[in-house]
Amino acid sequence: MATIQDVARMAGVSTATVSRVVNNRQLVSEKTALKVEQAITELNYEPSVLGRNLRTSESRLLLVLIPSIANPFYTEIIRGIEDAAIDQGYNILLCETGSDPKREDIYMNLVRNRMADGIISMDPAVNKVRLVELAKNHPIIQCSEYDKDGVISYVTIDSELAAYDAVTYLLEQGHRKIGFINSDNQYLYARDRYSGYVKALGEFDLSIHKDWIVHVERVGFEDGQLAMAKILATEDKPTAVFADSDMLAVGALKEIHKHGLTVPQDIALVGFDNIEFSAMSQPTLTTVSQPMYQMGKESAMMLIHKIKGMPIDNVVLAHELLIREST
Amino acid sequence: MATIQDVARMAGVSTATVSRVVNNRQLVSEKTALKVEQAITELNYEPSVLGRNLRTSESRLLLVLIPSIANPFYTEIIRGIEDAAIDQGYNILLCETGSDPKREDIYMNLVRNRMADGIISMDPAVNKVRLVELAKNHPIIQCSEYDKDGVISYVTIDSELAAYDAVTYLLEQGHRKIGFINSDNQYLYARDRYSGYVKALGEFDLSIHKDWIVHVERVGFEDGQLAMAKILATEDKPTAVFADSDMLAVGALKEIHKHGLTVPQDIALVGFDNIEFSAMSQPTLTTVSQPMYQMGKESAMMLIHKIKGMPIDNVVLAHELLIREST
DNA sequence: ATGAAAGCGCTAACAG
DNA sequence: CTGTTAGCGCTTTCAT
Numbered sequence: 001m002a003t004i005q006d007v008a009r010m011a012g013v014s015t016a017t018v019s020r021v022v023n024n025r026q027l028v029s030e031k032t033a034l035k036v037e038q039a040i041t042e043l044n045y046e047p048s049v050l051g052r053n054l055r056t057s058e059s060r061l062l063l064v065l066i067p068s069i070a071n072p073f074y075t076e077i078i079r080g081i082e083d084a085a086i087d088q089g090y091n092i093l094l095c096e097t098g099s100d101p102k103r104e105d106i107y108m109n110l111v112r113n114r115m116a117d118g119i120i121s122m123d124p125a126v127n128k129v130r131l132v133e134l135a136k137n138h139p140i141i142q143c144s145e146y147d148k149d150g151v152i153s154y155v156t157i158d159s160e161l162a163a164y165d166a167v168t169y170l171l172e173q174g175h176r177k178i179g180f181i182n183s184d185n186q187y188l189y190a191r192d193r194y195s196g197y198v199k200a201l202g203e204f205d206l207s208i209h210k211d212w213i214v215h216v217e218r219v220g221f222e223d224g225q226l227a228m229a230k231i232l233a234t235e236d237k238p239t240a241v242f243a244d245s246d247m248l249a250v251g252a253l254k255e256i257h258k259h260g261l262t263v264p265q266d267i268a269l270v271g272f273d274n275i276e277f278s279a280m281s282q283p284t285l286t287t288v289s290q291p292m293y294q295m296g297k298e299s300a301m302m303l304i305h306k307i308k309g310m311p312i313d314n315v316v317l318a319h320e321l322l323i324r325e326s327t
Numbered sequence: 328m329a330t331i332q333d334v335a336r337m338a339g340v341s342t343a344t345v346s347r348v349v350n351n352r353q354l355v356s357e358k359t360a361l362k363v364e365q366a367i368t369e370l371n372y373e374p375s376v377l378g379r380n381l382r383t384s385e386s387r388l389l390l391v392l393i394p395s396i397a398n399p400f401y402t403e404i405i406r407g408i409e410d411a412a413i414d415q416g417y418n419i420l421l422c423e424t425g426s427d428p429k430r431e432d433i434y435m436n437l438v439r440n441r442m443a444d445g446i447i448s449m450d451p452a453v454n455k456v457r458l459v460e461l462a463k464n465h466p467i468i469q470c471s472e473y474d475k476d477g478v479i480s481y482v483t484i485d486s487e488l489a490a491y492d493a494v495t496y497l498l499e500q501g502h503r504k505i506g507f508i509n510s511d512n513q514y515l516y517a518r519d520r521y522s523g524y525v526k527a528l529g530e531f532d533l534s535i536h537k538d539w540i541v542h543v544e545r546v547g548f549e550d551g552q553l554a555m556a557k558i559l560a561t562e563d564k565p566t567a568v569f570a571d572s573d574m575l576a577v578g579a580l581k582e583i584h585k586h587g588l589t590v591p592q593d594i595a596l597v598g599f600d601n602i603e604f605s606a607m608s609q610p611t612l613t614t615v616s617q618p619m620y621q622m623g624k625e626s627a628m629m630l631i632h633k634i635k636g637m638p639i640d641n642v643v644l645a646h647e648l649l650i651r652e653s654t
Numbered sequence: 655a656t657g658a659a660a661g662c663g664c665t666a667a668c669a670g
Numbered sequence: 671c672t673g674t675t676a677g678c679g680c681t682t683t684c685a686t
Contacts, residue, residue, distance in 0.1 A: 001441075001464070003679060014657045019681055029655055049440035050381045051679030054662050059377070061442075069405060069421070070603065075397040082423065091433060094396070094421035096409065106418060113376035114328075114663095115388075137328075221607050250607060257609055276397065280548050280577060282584055282609055330663055341673045346665055356671060378663030381678050441679095657686080662679105669674080 002043035004051075011039040022047055058117055062092045062303060063110060065121040067099045071219070071247070072275040073292070074122060077143060080296020081120060088304050090117070099125035111138045118303045121145070121152075124187045139306040143299040144290070145189065146314075153306070155299040155315045159189040162288045162319040163196030163242070166270050169321055170240045171204050175268060179212035179238035181227040181248050183219055190215075193244060193272075212238045216248065224251020232259055239267060240327070246271035246278040249285055253326070269326040283325030291317050329370035331378075338366040349374055380441070389419045389630060390437060390446040392453065394426045398546070398574070399602040400619070401449060404470060407623020408447060415631050417444070426452035438465045445630045448472070448479075451514045466633040470626040471617070472516065473641075480633070482626045482642045486516040489615045489646040490523030490569070493597045496648055497567045498531050502595060506539035506565035508554040508575050510546055517542075520571060520599075539565050543575065551578020559586055566594060567654070573598035573605040576612055580653070596653040610652030618644050 008015045013032060020027045021036040028036070039045070053059050062085050066074050078094065085092050093116060095107040104127055110116045111134070118139035121131060128147070134140060135152050146154035170178050180197050183190035198208060211234040216223040224247060231241060232255065243249035249271030256267055263269050263283055271278055274289035295317060302312050335342045340359055347354045348363040355363070366372070380386045389412050393401050405421065412419050420443060422434040431454055437443045438461070445466035448458060455474070461467060462479050473481035497505050507524050510517040525535060538561040543550040551574060558568060559582065570576035576598030583594055590596050590610055598605055601616035622644060629639050 004681095005679080015680075016658080016682075017656060020656085023681080027655075032655080046436070046439040048381075048679050049437075049442045050377060050384075050386070051662090052681075054375075054377045054381050054664090054679080055681045057377075057662070069396055070399065070402040072397065072399075078396060078423070086430070086433070091437070094423075096405070096421075103413070106413070109373070110376075110418070112373040115376045221603070254607060254609065276548070277604060280581060282581065331665095332663080342664075343666080343674080344672060347672085350665080354671075359672080375663050378678090379665075381663080381680090382665045384678070655686100658684090660681105660683090662681090664678085665676105667674105667676090670672085 002045040004045070004047065006043055007036065007039045007045050010043060011036045053114070057114060058307075059115055060090050061116040062090050062300065063095055063107060063116045063119040064092050065095050065097055065104070065107060065119060065123050065126065067097055067123045067125060069094065069096050072277065073245070073273045075276070076292035077122065077296035077299075080293040080298075081143075081300040082296075084297045084300035085304070088300070090300075090304060092300075097123050097126065099123060101127050101130075104130070108134055117307050120299050120303055124189065139303055141299050141303045141306065143295055145187070147188065153302060153312055153314055155295050155302065155317065157290050157295075157317050157319045159192035160196040160199070162272070162290075163193035164200045165196075165319070165321050166242050166272070166288050167197050167200035168203070169323075170242065170268060170270060170327065171200060171206075173240075173268065173327060175238075175240040176204070176206060177209070177212070177236070177238040177240070179214070179231045179241040181214050181216060181224065181231070181241060181243040181252060183244050184215055184217055190244065197242065209236075209238075211236075216244075219245045219247055221247055221251040221254075224248035224253075225255045226251075228252035228255035232256070232261075237267075240269070241267060242270045244272050246273045246275040246285060246287055249287070249326075250277060250281055253281060253285075263326050271326075274322055279324070286324045286327040287322050289320045289322045291319070329372040331372070331374065333370055334363065334366045334372050337370060338363045384441060385634075386442055386444055387417050388443040389417050389627065390422055390434060390443045391419050392422050392424055392431070392434060392446060392448040392450050394424055394450045394452060396421065396423050399604065400572070400600045402603070403619035404449065404623035404626075407620040407625075408470075408627040409623075411624045411627035412631070415627070417627075417631060419627075424450050424453065426450060428454050428457075431457070435461055444634050447626050447630055451516070466630055468626050468630045468633065470622055472514070474515065480629060480639050480641055482622050482629065482644065484617050484622075484644050484646045486519035487523040487526070489599070489617075490520035491527045492523075492646070492648050493569050493599070493615050494524050494527035495530070496650070497569065497595060497597060497654065498527060498533075500567075500595065500654060502565075502567040503531070503533060504536070504539070504563070504565040504567070506541070506558045506568035508541050508543060508551065508558070508568060508570040508579060510571050511542055511544055517571065524569065536563075536565075538563075543571075546572045546574055548574055548578040548581075551575035551580075552582045553578075555579035555582035559583070559588075564594075567596070568594060569597045571599050573600045573602045573612060573614055576614070576653075577604060577608055580608060580612075590653050598653075601649055606651070613651045613654040614649050616647045616649045618646070
């Protein structure tokens with residue numbers, strides 16, 4: 001591996017000149033620049049980012065914390081982050097935490113250690129205390145998940161309004177018995193969506209029917225199945241169900257079919273997130289779509305601005321109800 | 328940000344001693360170690376990996392190249408890589424290339440620049456020339472995809488045998504008209520699976536029926552739909568279809584339903600990969616399962632061994648035919 | 655336009 | 671057991 005020294009020696013110039021050629025060609029005379037470039041190709045020289053970073057103390061690497069890459073919800077967001085980051089000369093480091101504090105620690109240390117310049121956290125289960133602590137000294141943005149009162153800047157949608165819109169749509173379709181498969185209340189978005197659900201029912205003078213509300217710990221296919229099984233086991237079954245996530249909805253769908261019922265004839269179903277598969281299921285899923293690509297893009301830009309010391313504001317983006325075959 | 332110097336000064340020792348406490352506590356007397364640790368917590372010191380890496384010229388970072396994180400096939404593999412890597416004191420850098428040479432370049436440069444110690448490539452469309460070139464100077468492993476004659480070590484399954492097994496199973500079920508949705512022939516695995524398909528048919532004295540074989544450019548849901556539409560448009564429809572990937576199979580499933588046909592009664596369907604969704608579709612998909620977690624684990628271990636200069640051998644793992652509702 | 659020299663934060667001989 | 675010292679590869683004043 002050739003170093004800047006080797007190039008300098010071969011070109012008969014100083015390392016400073018080589019560095020200039022690599023970074024600011026215009027500061028060097030055409031003639032020497034040519035000599036240097038020749039040496040560079042000859043030696044197959046590639047500057048060591050390590051040396052450069054140590055000197056400039058920036059890595060141009062962005063950390064993206066996600067609980068699981070298996071969750072398709074994050075796919076589009078990440079694409080948005082990536083595009084914006086690369087456009088700004090940054091690369092991203094995808095970190096799957098599995099919501100495991102140990103893994104989180106390893107990755108958070110990467111920014112402490114100056115291996116990365118900042119973090120975009122999308123993990124709703126992340127250790128908030130540690131994250132806030134870290135945010136004191138390092139640029140950190142939350143995407144999708146957030147704290148209302150928090151010190152950490154965020155990009156998100158209005159979860160309460162989104163749930164309100166979905167449930168209101170079902171009500172307008174004539175449904176009066178509406179079930180709700182929701183995430184654990186430890187998550188702010190779950191509490192927000194619950195508020196939206198309650199508010200929508202309230203406007204139609206409907207009261208809460210506890211049996212129709214099921215909380216799940218994880219947001220997976222099986223959890224959706226189990227939750228739906230519980231709802232179907234109630235005496236007075238709902239005619240529509242709003243699920244907090246498409247993964248849950250797809251699980252619910254499977255369970256409904258298993259009971260010999262049809263969607264949307266027997267039970268209407270609304271999901272959340274507009275993951276790729278929600279358009280592939282049988283029937284396709286009505287769902288609340290978040291502007292995921294844009295969320296990613298916005299958070300990357302916010303983070304980079306923060307890294308550069310520019311002022312930033314929280315961003316709340318608009319959602320959209322996608323009406324498909326399941327309602 | 329405190330540096331090792333600050334800690335040394337505060338503890339009244341040399342930087343070497345601080346370094347020892349951080350890396351090899353046992354080389355330092357209990358008393359001084361305590362003093363140093365006190366200073367470390369006091370100053371909230373975190374060693375800079377940049378400095379360390381520059382010195383040791385290793386980053387303990389592994390690059391994982393995938394075409395798309397959206398493809399669930401890679402999920403389990405990555406989990407395997409991650410577990411093995413973390414266990415060995417390495418972290419992984421997930422790089423989505425989108426099979427775009429420019430993106431690939433950026434990521435490949437990361438190892439040239441000594442930001443990463445090695446690469447696990449899972450991109451079948453990766454620029455082979457560049458990869459082979461890079462492999463001359465840097466540790467690189469291919470996972471799932473590979474070159475038979477190649478210089479790059481790999482972990483994979485026997486694609487030909489896997490396809491042979493799947494098609495033979497359909498033949499044993501009594502099917503004689505078997506369609507095949509295959510990836511583009513530029514991919515070695517596609518050619519291998521074609522051989523397996525031909526071989527199985529040959530053993531039952533069946534000849535190739537060109538109309539029943541459709542090649543797709545991408546391995547997505549829509550591609551599966553389109554391919555199946557073509558097959559269903561043939562005069563003499565097959566009674567079974569083998570798809571090169573579960574994503575294709577799920578698309579095919581949708582198309583079959585659209586035509587008012589039933590699986591497996593009218594058409595039996597076999598997928599490939601055993602992605603999570605293959606167990607969620609309606610009906611669930613018979614599929615060829617690759618030992619994805621183990622593939623990931625093996626490739627990570629191989630790469631780390633290679634980085635450490637240990638000798639390594641190619642690995643071919645066993646597949647398994649998972650019989651479910653679609654056949 | 656170019657070179658000399660200092661130093662980013664760390665580790666690893668070597669010496670004591 | 672501990673300190674001294676010499677860099678790892680690079681950028682960036684400060685001179686010239």
